[in-house]
Amino acid sequence: MDGPGRDPSTFPPYLYEAYRATTRRAPKQPLIPLPHTLSEITGPGPALSGALHQTVQGAASAEDSDLTTNMGTGTEAMGERIIVTGRVLDEGGTPLPNTLIEIWQANAAGRYRHRVDQHHAPLDPNFLGYGRCLTNKDGVYRLITIRPGAYPWQNHPNAWRPAHIHFSLFGSSWVSRLVTQMYFPGDPLQPLDPIFNSVPAAARARLIAQYAHDVTQDGYALGFRFDIVLHGPNATPFEPYETAQRATR
Amino acid sequence: MTRRDLTPPQTVGPFFHGGLLPEAMNVLVTGETAGERIRIEGCVYDGDGAPVSDALVEIWQANAAGRYRHPADRRSAPLDPAFTGFGRAGTDERGFYWLETIKPGRVPFDATRTQAPHLNVFVFARGLLDHLRTRLYFDDERTNTDDPVLRVVPQPRRPTLLAKHQTAGGRVIYRYDVVLQGDGETVFFTL
Numbered sequence: 475m476d477g478p479g480r481d482p483s484t485f486p487p488y489l490y491e492a493y494r495a496t497t498r499r500a501p502k503q504p505l506i507p508l509p510h511t512l513s514e515i516t517g518p519g520p521a522l523s524g525a526l527h528q529t530v531q532g533a534a535s536a537e538d539s540d541l542t543t544n545m546g547t548g549t550e551a552m553g554e555r556i557i558v559t560g561r562v563l564d565e566g567g568t569p570l571p572n573t574l575i576e577i578w579q580a581n582a583a584g585r586y587r588h589r590v591d592q593h594h595a596p597l598d599p600n601f602l603g604y605g606r607c608l609t610n611k612d613g614v615y616r617l618i619t620i621r622p623g624a625y626p627w628q629n630h631p632n633a634w635r636p637a638h639i640h641f642s643l644f645g646s647s648w649v650s651r652l653v654t655q656m657y658f659p660g661d662p663l664q665p666l667d668p669i670f671n672s673v674p675a676a677a678r679a680r681l682i683a684q685y686a687h688d689v690t691q692d693g694y695a696l697g698f699r700f701d702i703v704l705h706g707p708n709a710t711p712f713e714p715y716e717t718a719q720r721a722t723r
Numbered sequence: 724m725t726r727r728d729l730t731p732p733q734t735v736g737p738f739f740h741g742g743l744l745p746e747a748m749n750v751l752v753t754g755e756t757a758g759e760r761i762r763i764e765g766c767v768y769d770g771d772g773a774p775v776s777d778a779l780v781e782i783w784q785a786n787a788a789g790r791y792r793h794p795a796d797r798r799s800a801p802l803d804p805a806f807t808g809f810g811r812a813g814t815d816e817r818g819f820y821w822l823e824t825i826k827p828g829r830v831p832f833d834a835t836r837t838q839a840p841h842l843n844v845f846v847f848a849r850g851l852l853d854h855l856r857t858r859l860y861f862d863d864e865r866t867n868t869d870d871p872v873l874r875v876v877p878q879p880r881r882p883t884l885l886a887k888h889q890t891a892g893g894r895v896i897y898r899y900d901v902v903l904q905g906d907g908e909t910v911f912f913t914l
Contacts, residue, residue, distance in 0.1 A: 479913030484729045486852040493734075495850030498770040499903045501911050506876060508856070508912040512830045513843050516793035518783050518809030525807075567727050578742025586738040590777075604742040640735070640742060647795070648783055648843055649914045653854060655733040672852050673731040680730050703727040705914075 479507060479705075486672035493668040494629050510649060515707040517651070519644030523574045523608055539607035541579075541619035551601035553582025553620030555695040558656070558683065561613045562643065564706045569613025576642040577617060578604035584623030593625050618695065624663055636663035636670060645704040656700050657682045732854065735847040737777045740813060744779070749812040751782075751824040755805035758787025758825030762896045763859065763886065766818040767846065770904030774818025778848040780901070782810045782822060782859070784841075789828025800828070826861070832871045839870035846901055855911045859899050863888045876910050883909045 488500035508514065538544055542551045562570045580586050580603065583595040587603045601620065609615045622637050638655040645651065657664060659682055664670050670678060680703075689697020735743070752760065763782070767775040785791050785808060790800035792808050808827075812820040824842075832838045842859040860867055862885040867873055873881055886897035901909050 480853065481729070484731050486731060486733075488852060488855075490852060493850070493852070496852060498773075499775070499848060499850035501855065501908055502770075502904055503880070503908050503910070505911050505913045508872060508914055509832075510914065511832050511838065511872075512791060512796060513783075513785075513838070513841070513858075514914055515795050516783070516791040518792075518807065520794060521792045521807045522809060563727055565727050565729060567725050576742050578739060580738075587741060588738040590737055602741065604745065640733075640739065642735075642739075642743060647793075651781075651845060651854065652730060652732055653735050653847060654730055655736075669734060669852070673733070677728065677731045680728060681733065702730045705729055 480505070483674055484677045486674075490668065490672040492630075493672055510708045514648050517644060517646065517648035519574060519646055519650065520572075522644060523572045526574060526606070526608060527572065538605045539615075539617050541577075541602065541605045541617070544605055545600050545602040547600045549600045551581070551620050552598050553601075555618070556621050557616065557618055557689050557691065557695045557697045558639065558700055559614065559616040559686075559689055559697070560683075560700040560702060562609050562615065562645075562702045562704065563613060564645075564650075564704055566706070569609070570645060570704065571609055571611045571613055573609040573613070573615075573646075574606065574644055575609070575615050576604070576606045577619075577639055579619065579639040580622040580625055582620050582623050584625030595623070595625065621658065629668060634663050634666070636661045636667050641702065643702060643704060645706075647707045649707045650704040652702070652704055654702075655681060658698070659683065659685055732852065734849060734852050735779060735854070737849040739779060739847070744811065744813055749810055749820070749822045751806065751808065751810045751822065753805045756825055757803050757806070760823070760895065761826050762821060762823055762894060763842070763899055764819070764821035764896060765886075765899040765901065767814050767820070767848070767901045768818060768903065772905070774814070774816070775848055775903065776814055776816045776818055778814040778818070778820070778846060778901075780812050780814070780820050780822075781845040781847070782824070783843040784808045784824065785827040785830050787825050787828050789830050791830070829866065836869075836871050837866075838872065839864050839866040841870075841872075846903070848903075851903075855903070855909075856914055857901070857909055857911050858884055859886050859897075860884050861886055861888065861897060880910050883907060
């Protein structure tokens with residue numbers, strides 16, 4: 475059912491029955507390949523990053539990239555403090571500077587600050603659970619947070635989500651948009667998780683951060699590295715358009 | 724440069740509101756924005772016809788002059804300092820969402836053809852392992868018949884991409900429901 479824009483060696487299918495919610499939400503009609511026009515090769519990424527950049531420079535805080543303190547209570551969030559860093563690249567390996575990243579996650583006890591999360595685990599009054607940052611000129615981002623807990627869900631008996639952090643990125647174009655989840659190395663829940671397993675086996679490792687001792691800070695926090703690669707637009711159809719416009723004038 | 728393998732997508736899950744909607748992002752216009760004010764509204768439904776109460780709709784559009792706020796759009800049509808073109812709305816328990824924006828101008832398809840006015844639309848939800856990519860066209864636009872994208876969509880399915888013009892209290896509303904699966908399933912694309 476999936477078209478050429480969704481390589482089956484990388485993309486999960488929309489219908490993955492082990493993840494029950496897909497059975498009533500996955501489209502059944504074939505997807506239609508769309509050429510990359512001006513609508514697809516543009517996108518909100520640059521404008522949103524620019525707006526955030528201005529906000530950041532106007533404010534005293536550095537972005538909103540420290541989830542251990544961004545609740546603003548003056549007390550740090552509970553949990554194992556971690557640093558998550560990495561590069562955002564396109565498929566050609568070019569780093570993407572000034573790219574907006576939005577993240578959200580459960581607290582150390584496996585509870586989201588969200589009205590529909592009914593998990594019987596404590597909220598942390600000092601943990602908001604979301605934040606955002608921009609990549610620097612080398613495409614590098616850096617977040618400080620706490621390691622999220624695993625939590626149960628209703629998909630199947632004794633179902634538990636492995637620890638994960640949700641990532642949302644815009645990249646440079648509409649085509650580049652990505653929402654994904656970052657997992658932690660050595661988590662025994664991963665092979666039991668249908669959401670993780672929906673990704674083709676060979677591509678699953680790309681969702682797992684690596685422990686990075688060079689990122690770990692002595693006496694402060696463990697470091698993890700997680701690089702993200704975004705889809706880019708095809709060769710721009712726009713230059714020929716401009717050329718053609720000039721030629722006909 | 725070495726080719727890099729893409730990072731696979733994962734579902735947005737049910738708990739995205741703090742991360743993606745820390746503040747409302749469904750009003751794209753200010754008093755200064757140029758163009759015809761329109762309201763886009765509708766519901767997201769699943770394969771049982773049940774409302775999807777935990778979906779997120781994102782839109783990206785050109786301004787009233789048909790210009791995208793993006794470095795790749797280097798045409799001479801004017802940018803509107805009071806318009807970015809990005810909006811985001813969550814659905815409520817009825818599956819309902821709304822956005823306040825302006826009718827976009829036309830943008831080129833390729834060197835010779837022009838596209839009918841449209842919004843680029845993404846749908847995210849729990850149960851969607853990757854976001855869905857679609858477009859919103861306006862059902863009262865005569866230029867739809869020549870739109871190169873609509874023309875590749877099988878005719879019987881084209882109406883799923885057409886927002887329906889309505890008026891209420893002197894306001895222009897375009898109704899645009901998204902059916903994820905089943906009867907009247909919305910046309911989704913790969914990019």
